[in-house]
Amino acid sequence: MAAPFPNLYTLRKVAESAAKGCDVCYKPSSSVLITPDKKDFFYICPAHLKDRYFCTPKIDEDAVKAKREKELAEEKERLVKEYQEKQRKKKEKEKEKDKEKDKEKDKDKNKEKDKDEDKDKSKEKEENQKNSGGETPKQEDEPRVFELKIAFYQQRLQRKRQAEAAKRDRERASQPNYFPSVPTEPPRK
Template sequence: MALKLPLNHYTHRIIADASAAKKCWVCEMVPSYRMVTSVLITQDEPGYYRDFFYVCPSHLKDSQFCTPIGPTPEELKKAADEKLKKELEEEVKKEYEEKMKRKKEKEKEKKDGDKDKKDEEKKGDEGDKKKDGEEKKEDEKPVTGKFKLSSRFYDTRMNRIRQQEIQKRNQEILRNPMAFPSVPTRNPGE
């Protein structure tokens, strides 16, 4: 059973190992091609070919090469930032309420006031360090998105898949000894 050609829905991924970078599929014809770690890959659906190729991130911004499907990476990042802001606001409110409770306790117990201040400063410093670490992790997170190739590039990819399938069939035929005619056993003229 032959596999179906993949749909024109590609997902942008960044490979983890930078040493495994390969040349960009679009730029490979140019002598000064770049090594990239960005990959466009089709969804893994049963019965379909799995197509992937390396591509420069700059090509993803080119409207002649591909167009984004659904929310763009910028929109996704903006939504994530809004979610983070809400979480931070909630944390700040909780911290404020805790500080107010502590302040009331301090007024009741002036003896333990110096110790509580030192503890609060330590906790505040640790909280700031954690927040800074979280922000850095989010900045390092690779931007991904879904794209649709322009018809010209998509047709080129599909022609390449068809040619690979034809070559594979031809190799199978050449390996099969029954595919060739046998030598005649009778003498000519009989």
């Protein structure tokens, strides 16, 4: 008999007000593991997700690769823009130098502009360093798909089967022909 649902669970978060008892330790938890087809779900503490004897994270290699390629493309685009900006500023400086030769008074003003531009460049570098190097790992970097260990998966399957059996029993009991009818004839002697 095939399993009614796959052994892949996605981590979802619910509101703190909707927290229910963890399936393992019964403490209130707002983390839920749910199958992709939504046939099975249960509340679980985040600490249990790190337990290698309970579940193992499933890493989608394609998604990780696509994310890495996207980051590289963004970095490349940013570097190209910076390079083009530097080239443009360099051309502007060359034009300004030509003008400086003509006017001595403008020379002092241009030095101040150069200092301002240098300050702007240093600020941009600091911002870029903050953006690229100072990032903390996001919550998205945590694994979101898990595979339960076989003992816990079998336990989930057993609970599902028991729930289905109880449902069938309730449906049968509600049918009129489930219990025998009262005899209509008098007893024989």
